[in-house]
Amino acid sequence: MSAATPSTARRVSARVGAISESATLAVDAKAKALKAAGRPVIGFGAGEPDFPTPDYIVQAAVEACSNPKYHRYTPAGGLPELKAAIVAKTLRDSNYEVDASQVLVTNGGKQAIYEAFAAILDPGDEVIVPAPYWTTYPESIRLAGGVPVEVVADETTGYRVSVEQLEAARTERTKVVLFVSPSNPTGAVYSAEDTEAIGRWAVEHGLWVLTDEIYEHLVYGDAKFTSLPAILPELRDKCIVVNGVAKTYAMTGWRVGWIIGPKDVVKAATNLQSHATSNVSNVAQVAALAAVSGNLDAVAEMRVAFDRRRHTIVRMLNEIDGVICPEPEGAFYVYPSVKALLGKEIRGKRPQDSVELAALILDEVEVAVVPGEAFGTPGYLRLSYALGDEDLVEGVSRMQKLLAEATD
The missing domain is CATH 3.40.640.10 (Type I PLP-dependent aspartate aminotransferase-like (Major domain))
Structure with a gap:
C-alpha cells in the first residue's frame, strides 16, 4: 500500500474531528437565521436570559475602556x-x-x-x-x-x-x-x-x-x-x-x-x-x-420572572397529550418527555425520535427546541423559558396545536 499523500491524508485531527457541534448553539443559530430572514420563529434553544446586563455593570465596562x-x-x-x-x-x-x-x-x-x-x-x-x-x-x-x-x-x-x-x-x-x-x-x-x-x-x-x-x-x-x-x-x-x-x-x-x-x-x-x-x-x-x-437585586428580579414563566410553561406543556413535563426546581429549563408522541402521525410524518420531532416542530410551526439526544437521553425535548412571556405563550401554543394533531 502506498503512503498517504497530502491530498489523501487526514486533514483534521481525529481528536478535534470527533467533537460534535454544540446542539444548543446550533439550534439557536438556526432560529436566529430564520428570524433574520423574516420568519416568525420563536426560539427555546439557548440558555440565555432575555434581560439586558444591569446598567451599573455596563457602566463599569465603559469606564474600563477609557x-x-x-x-x-x-x-x-x-x-x-x-x-x-x-x-x-x-x-x-x-x-x-x-x-x-x-x-x-x-x-x-x-x-x-x-x-x-x-x-x-x-x-x-x-x-x-x-x-x-x-x-x-x-x-x-x-x-x-x-x-x-x-x-x-x-x-x-x-x-x-x-x-x-x-x-x-x-x-x-x-x-x-x-x-x-x-x-x-x-x-x-x-x-x-x-x-x-x-x-x-x-x-x-x-x-x-x-x-x-x-x-x-x-x-x-x-x-x-x-x-x-x-x-x-x-x-x-x-x-x-x-x-x-x-x-x-x-x-x-x-x-x-x-x-x-x-x-x-x-x-x-x-x-x-x-x-x-x-x-x-x-x-x-x-x-x-x-x-x-454588587448586590443580588438584579438576579432577584429575574428570578421572579423566571418563576412565573416556569409555572406557565409546565402547565401548558402538560396540557398536551403525550407530553410529561416535571416541574423544575432550578435554572430556567424544562425537560419534558415526548416518548408517547414518537411514531405517531403528525401532518403526514411519523417522527421516530426526538430529533425528528424537533425538526417537525420547527418546520411546521416555527418553534425551535433542542432534542434530548443532545443531552444523552433520546425521547425528550429541552425548552429554555428564559424568553419573554408573550413569546413563551405563543411558542407553546403553537406546539399545542401541532401536537394535538398526533394520531396513531
Whole structure:
C-alpha cells in the first residue's frame, strides 16, 4: 500500500474531528437565521436570559475602556481585584472560604470546565457523568483525554441520580464524578442531604468532584442551593468548583467564568490558559468585578420572572397529550418527555425520535427546541423559558396545536 499523500491524508485531527457541534448553539443559530430572514420563529434553544446586563455593570465596562491600565496584558489567571472579589462572593453566597491562589478567571464557564478536566485527567481516566447532561461536559472530558461514563436518571426520580447508581458505574479507572445542581438541561436540584451523600461517597472512594454552580441563584419554591465543598470540608482537596457571571447577571456574551480548586490544580490550569488564551478581556473582567461585588437585586428580579414563566410553561406543556413535563426546581429549563408522541402521525410524518420531532416542530410551526439526544437521553425535548412571556405563550401554543394533531 502506498503512503498517504497530502491530498489523501487526514486533514483534521481525529481528536478535534470527533467533537460534535454544540446542539444548543446550533439550534439557536438556526432560529436566529430564520428570524433574520423574516420568519416568525420563536426560539427555546439557548440558555440565555432575555434581560439586558444591569446598567451599573455596563457602566463599569465603559469606564474600563477609557482606562489605559486595561489596554495592556494582565495576569493570565485573572485581575487580582477580580479574584479577590470572587473570594468574597464565594464566602458570601456559599459560606465557602477560599484564597485568591485557588481562583482562575476563565473565558466563560466552558473554558473553566475544559481546563479543570485537562488539569486532572490522564488518558483513559473515567468521569461519571449524570445524564441528562449539558452537551459540553462529555466533549470537554474527551478533549482532555478522559472517558465519560453516563449514569441516566429520568423523570421518575426528578432527573436526580442516586449514590447506588454512581457506585454501579464506578470502576478502577474512575477518577472524577461530575455534580451539577441546579441542572442544565433538567432544572433538577439536589437536596442538601443528597448532595452530602454523594460527596461522602466520593470521599470514601478517593474520587475528585467537579461541581458546576453556574445556576446557584436560580432556585424556586422550597428548593435550596447547596455548595458541596461548603458542607463537606473533607472533600475540598479533591473538589473543583466552576462558576461564572453569565446566568446570574445576564452576561452570557461577556465570557467570564472561573475555577475554584486546590492550589496545585489551579496553578496547572493557569499555566494551560497562559498558553491557550492569556488573560480574559480586561473590560469583561472589570464588568464581572462590578457584578460579583454588587448586590443580588438584579438576579432577584429575574428570578421572579423566571418563576412565573416556569409555572406557565409546565402547565401548558402538560396540557398536551403525550407530553410529561416535571416541574423544575432550578435554572430556567424544562425537560419534558415526548416518548408517547414518537411514531405517531403528525401532518403526514411519523417522527421516530426526538430529533425528528424537533425538526417537525420547527418546520411546521416555527418553534425551535433542542432534542434530548443532545443531552444523552433520546425521547425528550429541552425548552429554555428564559424568553419573554408573550413569546413563551405563543411558542407553546403553537406546539399545542401541532401536537394535538398526533394520531396513531
